[in-house]
């Protein structure tokens with residue numbers, strides 16, 4: 001039976017499940033510029049506590065234990081005169097990978113950012129070797145505006161580019 005996935009605003013009580021999704025991605029160091037040895041407290045501040053951030057979770061509702069399978073956050077990409085452009089980050093944990101949850105979170109973040117009044121969305125640092133993410137963002141309407149050469153030190157590929165991706169809302 002396929003899971004029923006609910007996307008909703010995160011609550012403080014979701015943190016252990018959110019961290020379960022984030023930790024392997026942050027430790028792997030292949031997709032984000034967070035320090036690979038980031039502490040759980042610093043990750044919590046970065047994910048739940050960033051100024052102006054809204055956080056969503058994807059939760060499996062097929063059983064009584066509502067497992068967090070993935071999370072996304074969006075926030076102003078810049079303060080003040082740049083605050084009408086949203087930035088967003090996404091992580092789906094291994095238990096939820098490849099089941100359409102990244103796409104659901106992407107669609108939910110686009111809709112929520114639009115209804116919050118953002119005019120557009122910009123990703124500042126999509127690792128060019130992260131083909132699954134690049135393909136997903138393109139399919140959700142994002143274009144690659146530029147690629148900053150050798151801006152990311154990948155643990156196995158060495159220095160690779162970071163895409164700046166953008167779409168209007």
Ligand SMILES: CC(C)(COP(=O)(O)OP(=O)(O)OC[C@H]1O[C@@H](n2cnc3c(N)ncnc32)[C@H](O)[C@@H]1OP(=O)(O)O)[C@@H](O)C(=O)NCCC(=O)NCCS
Nearest residue numbers: 025031090091092097098099100101102103126132133136
């Ligand atoms: C990128 C990420 C959020 C995608 O989440 P996901 O739930 O696995 O993605 P989905 O299941 O929605 O699939 C997205 C697309 O990737 C494809 N895909 C799924 N598994 C794949 C795999 N193992 N290899 C290549 N492509 C795959 C799917 O076919 C899907 O495309 P489609 O909808 O056209 O069929 C997730 O892989 C992740 O958290 N990665 C680590 C952190 C990260 O990279 N975040 C984004 C930084 S920009």
